Amino acid sequence: MYANDGFRELGLRECLRLMATVPVGRIVYTRYALPAVLPVNFGLDADGAVVLRTSASSDLVRAVNGAVVAFETDQFDTVRHAGWSVVVTGTAAVMRDPEEHERLVRNMPVSWVPCAQEVFIRIEPEVVSGRELVGGGPMHGVGLSA
Numbered sequence: 001m002y003a004n005d006g007f008r009e010l011g012l013r014e015c016l017r018l019m020a021t022v023p024v025g026r027i028v029y030t031r032y033a034l035p036a037v038l039p040v041n042f043g044l045d046a047d048g049a050v051v052l053r054t055s056a057s058s059d060l061v062r063a064v065n066g067a068v069v070a071f072e073t074d075q076f077d078t079v080r081h082a083g084w085s086v087v088v089t090g091t092a093a094v095m096r097d098p099e100e101h102e103r104l105v106r107n108m109p110v111s112w113v114p115c116a117q118e119v120f121i122r123i124e125p126e127v128v129s130g131r132e133l134v135g136g137g138p139m140h141g142v143g144l145s146a
Contacts, residue, residue, distance in 0.1 A: 010130035015086040016048050018075070018130065023109065025073030027052065027123075029064045029092070036063070042071070043108040049122050050088055051108050056117040064092040064121060071123050076133070086130035088123060095120040 010018070019025070026037050038060060043051045050071045054060055069092045076083030095101060104120045111118060 006134060007131045008134050010084065010086065010132055012048075012128050015128050015130035016044060018084055019050075019073050019086050019088075020044055022073050022075055025050070025071055027060070027064070027092075028070040028072065029060070029067060031059070031063050041109055041112050042073075045107075045122070048125050048128070049090075050125070051104060052121040052123075053104070053108055053111040053118050054121060055113075055115040056119045061094055061119060061121065065094045067092055068126075069123060082133055084130060084132045086128065088125045088128050090124040090126040092121050092123045095122055 023041050024039055025042050026039050028035065028037050030036065040052050040054070043053075045051050052060075068089065071088045071090075072085065074083060074085035095104065101120065108120065
């Protein structure tokens with residue numbers, strides 16, 4: 001990364017802290033051998049894993065279980081030309097353990113599209129990267145470095 005390109009790399013702790021401030025991200029996966037992107041609401045588990053709650057019968061469950069996926073979330077201020085973006089890359093897995101399911105029901109955000117049979121998809125973070133657009137100055141009230 002070039003020193004004057006207008007971006008600053010974010011460390012792991014800062015990436016996770018920023019991710020926790022927004023309710024929606026995008027999961028990037030393969031569908032029919034093509035890239036697919038789906039906006040979803042999510043939560044972060046205590047170990048930094050990304051957790052999604054979705055319908056047990058969704059196409060997403062079948063497409064991502066056991067697959068390497070990317071998950072991206074961000075926040076931008078278009079007036080100030082500032083913001084940040086974080087990408088988590090890792091293996092997604094449907095959580096099948098009943099005790100783990102109950103813990104996640106209590107601790108994770110409710111799906112914006114509730115359904116009768118929900119499952120949780122957990123993305124284990126293997127690579128976490130983030131950057132802040134610093135060209136326009138820091139955003140106020142979104143947790144960017146002071």
